[in-house]
Amino acid sequence: MRYRAYGIEVQSEFPISSLPASEGSGPATLRLRVAADEEVGRRAAESEGRSVERIVHPDGEVGLQIDEHPSGYRMEVGPFGRYFLGTSPLEALCAPADVEPWRRERFLVARVLPVAALLSGYELLHASAAEVGGMAIAILGASGAGKSSLALRLGLAGLPILTDDLLCVAIAEGRVLAHPGTRLIGIREAEHRLLTAADRARLGDPVDRGDKHYGQVEPAGAPVPLRVLYRLRRGAEADQVAFTRVGAPDPQLLLGSTFFAQLQLTEERLVRQLDVYRLLAKQAELFSVEIPRGVTAAEVAGEIERHAAARAGEAVSG
């Protein structure tokens, strides 16, 4: 089975429902193979690893662990499986073999594929993003700021979604292009309660996966230039959603929004990252979105869609 996400062509031994299918016929960038736990363990044991991401729950249980090895990355998330992403060739061993498909898929699309994209020359911003009028808009904010809820509402409004959490970008022909991620979209319980029956049907009847509900939205079909960045500011004194043009995105904001900042700290990546952000600062506008208390994600999404459509119109006429 062949898919395309985060800019890379994926050849998989097993179906992945949340990835857009690809008709690509050339060699795949990444191969996915089901493997026994022992094989993943053996690959990781071949060399010493350096911990690059680790999340420990309040009860002391390790929720997520990513170790960088000379030959690749060992990744583990409690009930969602264990992986070894080898770098040469780029191949992910996925274990255990008998895990429920959605468990494997959730971590695969949230971490394994983005790391593979990073290793393939892309950069990752912690942002949700959608396509408006032929350009990409990105929504920046810390975890819990409402990025996913806005992506969900923009998707329900009919906009093609690029990602709900990790935006994959790269320079091509002098522009920073935003590449589509996956169909999967995380939905918080509070947002899930507000969904109408029609919304739920459009999202493929979102399923409860423990800490979150997950639905599927229509992904953007192709990479588009990233032109507008929105930074969310909640609790504003204003009585309605307001947009303030900040100017160009500054390097602190962009570097601070980098995902997997501790991975692959090679000279090549550091320079590439700086080149992407320098170009983005030249080509994109940054707006602060002041959001008063009590305004719903659907209302904010509507305002962002209108604002972005106007920016897209100006870009065309300009």
Place this chain on the structure above:
Amino acid sequence: MAANNSSTAAPDVRFVVPDHIVRREFVEETVILNLKTGKYHGLNPTAAKMLDTLERTGTIAEAAAELADLYGQPPEVIREDLADLCEAMTERGFIEKVAPVDAHP
């Protein structure tokens, strides 16, 4: 490249930007990336212009003459500012002093 650790930033001392220093100009500042440490630093446009000029001319004296024309300031004032900046940038490893050729046998 031969570098020394002399603390004097005399006007005729030659400076170079080492290979492990990468810089990119953003809209309102220049970001310097030190590839040895992986750390980023910001320079305001005036400091960035001074560094560009110093890299091109090589010495504080030559850079100060050029910048004095640009900013309409007396060269001695610019020289003083440049010497301070060079000291700060040398400490951070953004530039290195190059030993004069005749300082070695």
